Amino acid sequence: VTLPSSACEIRADVAARRISAVEVCRAALAAIAARDTSLHAFLHVDEQGALARAAELDRNPPPDAPLLGVPVALKDNICTAGVRTTAGSRVLENYIPPYSASVVERLTAAGAVIVGKTNCDEFAMGSSTEHSAFGPTRNPWDESRAPGGSSGGSAVAVAARMVPLSLGSETGGSIRQPSALCGVLGLKPTYGRVSRFGLIAFGSSLDQIGPFARSARDMAVLMRVLAGRDARDSTSADAEVPDYETRLDGDLAGLRVGIPRALLGDGVEAAVRDAFERGIAELQQAGAATREIDLPHAALAIPVYYLVANAEASSNLARFDGVRYGTRVDAPSVIEMYYRTRARFGAEVKRRIMIGTFVLSAGYYEAYYLKAQKVRALIRQDYDRAFADVDLVALPTTPTTAFTLGERLDDPLQMYLSDVFTAAANLAGLPAISVPVGVSPGRLPIGLQLTGRAFDEETLLRAAHAIESRLPLPTP
Amino acid sequence: MADILTQADVERIAALARLELTSDEIPRFAAQLTAILAYADQVQQVDTSGIEPDASTTLASAGRDDVLAPSLSRDALLDQAPAGDRQAGLFKVPRVLGS
Numbered sequence: 001v002t003l004p005s006s007a008c009e010i011r012a013d014v015a016a017r018r019i020s021a022v023e024v025c026r027a028a029l030a031a032i033a034a035r036d037t038s039l040h041a042f043l044h045v046d047e048q049g050a051l052a053r054a055a056e057l058d059r060n061p062p063p064d065a066p067l068l069g070v071p072v073a074l075k076d077n078i079c080t081a082g083v084r085t086t087a088g089s090r091v092l093e094n095y096i097p098p099y100s101a102s103v104v105e106r107l108t109a110a111g112a113v114i115v116g117k118t119n120c121d122e123f124a125m126g127s128s129t130e131h132s133a134f135g136p137t138r139n140p141w142d143e144s145r146a147p148g149g150s151s152g153g154s155a156v157a158v159a160a161r162m163v164p165l166s167l168g169s170e171t172g173g174s175i176r177q178p179s180a181l182c183g184v185l186g187l188k189p190t191y192g193r194v195s196r197f198g199l200i201a202f203g204s205s206l207d208q209i210g211p212f213a214r215s216a217r218d219m220a221v222l223m224r225v226l227a228g229r230d231a232r233d234s235t236s237a238d239a240e241v242p243d244y245e246t247r248l249d250g251d252l253a254g255l256r257v258g259i260p261r262a263l264l265g266d267g268v269e270a271a272v273r274d275a276f277e278r279g280i281a282e283l284q285q286a287g288a289a290t291r292e293i294d295l296p297h298a299a300l301a302i303p304v305y306y307l308v309a310n311a312e313a314s315s316n317l318a319r320f321d322g323v324r325y326g327t328r329v330d331a332p333s334v335i336e337m338y339y340r341t342r343a344r345f346g347a348e349v350k351r352r353i354m355i356g357t358f359v360l361s362a363g364y365y366e367a368y369y370l371k372a373q374k375v376r377a378l379i380r381q382d383y384d385r386a387f388a389d390v391d392l393v394a395l396p397t398t399p400t401t402a403f404t405l406g407e408r409l410d411d412p413l414q415m416y417l418s419d420v421f422t423a424a425a426n427l428a429g430l431p432a433i434s435v436p437v438g439v440s441p442g443r444l445p446i447g448l449q450l451t452g453r454a455f456d457e458e459t460l461l462r463a464a465h466a467i468e469s470r471l472p473l474p475t476p
Numbered sequence: 477m478a479d480i481l482t483q484a485d486v487e488r489i490a491a492l493a494r495l496e497l498t499s500d501e502i503p504r505f506a507a508q509l510t511a512i513l514a515y516a517d518q519v520q521q522v523d524t525s526g527i528e529p530d531a532s533t534t535l536a537s538a539g540r541d542d543v544l545a546p547s548l549s550r551d552a553l554l555d556q557a558p559a560g561d562r563q564a565g566l567f568k569v570p571r572v573l574g575s
Binding site: 095096097098099205231234297300302303304306307314318321322323324325326327328330331332333334335336337338339340342343345347350351353354355357358361364367368370371372373374375376377378380412413416 | 479481486489490492493494495496497498501505508509511512513515516517518519520522524527528529530531539540548552553555556557558559567569570571572
């Protein structure tokens with residue numbers, strides 16, 4: 001039996017009983033077994049649970065299930081009932097959630113098979129997956145390099161063809177950045193598009209769950225499953241969810257793409273610049289018109305992001321105190337117990353909690369946090385103005401290709417700058433996608449990023465589809 | 477001009493956040509946090525007069541009807557706690573008062 005590699009083919013073949021869900025599941029588990037000893041994309045592979053679930057789908061296939069029998073991997077900050085969920089942290093190393101995230105329930109209802117939980121920077125704080133308490137993930141294009149992060153495990157699971165689809169989460173670029181560095185598609189949906197119920201919180205005004213895929217079509221099918229209002233997440237929006245898959249026609253006539261060229265400064269590698277221009281040329285070939293635009297405040301996205309996100313993180317991570325869940329380090333008094341338990345956070349998480357605590361503290365709140373929120377409003381206004389004239393904004397996803405493991409670990413600022421082109425979309429709440437546009441001379445993948453209007457994931461997927469049908473996905 | 481964080485500042489902030497730091501973390505964090513704040517100081521150069529702070533990007537309506545609905549059982553939650561006591565229905569913690 002030849003196993004199909006795309007989610008759409010798997011769904012069709014399982015529905016027609018040309019192949020069983022169990023066979024597909026075994027193939028995914030075999031691919032994980034073959035590759036993951038060196039790559040370390042997974043923190044936990046739920047072999048028994050996945051096989052039992054696949055067998056159940058073979059016995060009682062739900063009708064019209066859009067992801068029937070499709071193996072999916074989840075970032076380990078997405079809660080799975082009865083399956084260990086660590087968020088890459090020692091603080092949660094034994095945490096077994098008593099409930100599943102809404103996205104897990106939606107995947108299950110759609111016929112997907114969840115095969116395991118993927119590695120990430122601790123509490124999704126990082127851009128390389130090296131801040132995982134359980135060791136780094138390696139980039140399948142060059143195992144001496146980082147896959148990006150924080151959703152590095154989910155990016156690698158799809159790039160190394162262990163699974164066709166996975167979920168990650170974003171606060172400042174944690175899906176798009178690793179998708180670019182690993183050569184797959186990554187989408188950060190509009191803030192409020194996908195329920196966050198069951199996502200371990202980091203920066204609540206920024207966090208969003210989103211998909212990784214190897215084709216726009218597979219991603220379109222998954223997005224239709226994920227998107228929509230959820231009463232258990234009061235920030236989830238009640239906006240119409242189109243049938244994205246049927247809109248992918250490869251024709252971009254009438255589409256207007258803006259390029260903020262002033263942002264493409266010295267920090268952008270020549271290979272990235274070249275691949276970006278190639279991607280833009282393909283958009284034009286598909287019928288899109290391009291024009292230069294100005295986003296005068298977008299260059300401030302990283303400083304604003306690190307003030308806002310860390311302030312929110314310092315509040316969200318206060319809950320890890322050894323009382324209600326996670327691990328506890330015993331001590332004679334409750335205060336000492338807090339200190340010792342929280343000493344188990346890794347260095348990056350401690351740094352961010354301290355930055356956040358500082359910028360929210362008396363005397364600094366106005367100068368840092370409030371000021372950052374005002375600049376955030378200006379960044380959002382820049383995009384509002386741009387979207388009066390264009391439908392999409394194009395930039396490289398990252399300024400460089402994948403960096404070497406360890407290279408940026410002791411220089412937090414350098415690490416933060418890998419998100420220089422991605423953080424603005426989170427601050428403005430807008431949807432953005434990264435699409436592979438080729439490889440560098442040294443054979444490292446490069447991504448082109450498109451940002452759209454709020455709730456217009458459809459145009460992102462249409463443009464991604466047009467690019468990929470002209471520039472086929474590179475393979476490691 | 478951005479704030480320069482001394483080792484004493486780092487210890488004070490860590491205490492506010494109930495974080496225990498090792499002796500080598502304190503000087504390292506003082507240097508790193510100072511560098512990060514110096515970088516973030518760019519926001520001070522921006523003219524934001526008349527701009528309202530944008531604290532949230534939500535477009536959803538947060539309101540909902542206040543109705544009873546099933547939730548997780550107390551036992552399921554206590555089972556996850558490092559020292560949950562099903563019998564008593566309580567989270568146990570070390571001594572809070574006195575020494």
